[in-house]
Amino acid sequence: MPTARINDYSIVLRRLRPLLSSHPGRVGDIGTVATNNGSYPVLKIVLGEGNPRKALITAGIHGDEPAGVEAVCAFVERKLYADIARAWELTLLPCVNPSGYELGTRENHEKLDLNRHFKSEPPPLEVGIVQSVFQSPFDLTLDLHEDVDSPGFYLYQKFEPGQETALGFKVVERVRETMPINSNSEIEGMPAEGGVIHRLSGPGEMEWWPMALYALSKGAKRCLTLETAARFPLATRVEAHLTAVRTAFQNIAV
Numbered sequence: 334m335p336t337a338r339i340n341d342y343s344i345v346l347r348r349l350r351p352l353l354s355s356h357p358g359r360v361g362d363i364g365t366v367a368t369n370n371g372s373y374p375v376l377k378i379v380l381g382e383g384n385p386r387k388a389l390i391t392a393g394i395h396g397d398e399p400a401g402v403e404a405v406c407a408f409v410e411r412k413l414y415a416d417i418a419r420a421w422e423l424t425l426l427p428c429v430n431p432s433g434y435e436l437g438t439r440e441n442h443e444k445l446d447l448n449r450h451f452k453s454e455p456p457p458l459e460v461g462i463v464q465s466v467f468q469s470p471f472d473l474t475l476d477l478h479e480d481v482d483s484p485g486f487y488l489y490q491k492f493e494p495g496q497e498t499a500l501g502f503k504v505v506e507r508v509r510e511t512m513p514i515n516s517n518s519e520i521e522g523m524p525a526e527g528g529v530i531h532r533l534s535g536p537g538e539m540e541w542w543p544m545a546l547y548a549l550s551k552g553a554k555r556c557l558t559l560e561t562a563a564r565f566p567l568a569t570r571v572e573a574h575l576t577a578v579r580t581a582f583q584n585i586a587v
């Protein structure tokens with residue numbers, strides 16, 4: 334018997350696929366996750382194709398964090414990419430873990446936390462699908478998450494050496510207008526400063542990799558993992574994510 338659905342992934346597909354056919358972008362499936370409950374195509378959207386600067390925006394790797402998925406849908410529906418896609422090639426993966434999204438679980442249908450398996454060989458199917466978009470290095474990656482325990486927004490930032498590291502702090506300052514910031518000196522067991530966790534291990538120092546460390550290992554220059562606080566209404570979390578995304582692009586020196 335199928336398990337009860339918390340979210341309906343087909344709605345995400347219905348919202349994004351037709352929109353892109355009338356937009357200056359390209360949308361396609363880059364893999365299929367087959368489960369006992371059904372098969373889920375994993376969607377990839379490319380906007381501003383061919384532009385020299387490359388960014389990746391991902392959401393929904395944890396299925397119980399719907400605001401990121403909703404934010405990517407809103408980013409496309411409201412054409413918030415329009416200015417950004419003049420200079421950037423944007424690759425969007427709106428929902429990396431569709432089976433977890435439908436079940437409302439952090440893990441996928443096989444009970445795997447996909448964001449712990451970017452160093453695994455072989456990787457889970459969904460992780461392999463994400464890895465397939467890393468053909469050339471990204472200048473910026475943004476991975477959209479939520480935290481059920483946090484009193485406010487925070488982010489992880491990890492940059493290639495030599496990159497200007499104020500970006501995360503600029504993002505937090507702008508998001509503060511939409512959602513309170515988690516200004517604890519320790520978040521998730523790591524030292525934090527004004528909502529920014531930036532003293533993080535590098536790819537060579539960790540047994541397992543989240544997506545951001547895989548991105549760095551593939552030459553990404555700047556990786557931000559955005560965490561909205563799930564205690565706020567969905568609309569507030571979506572606006573916080575959208576503000577963070579816009580602010581990141583506005584503050585990268587050309």
Ligand SMILES: [Zn+2]
Binds near residue numbers: 395398479
């Ligand atoms: Zn998460």
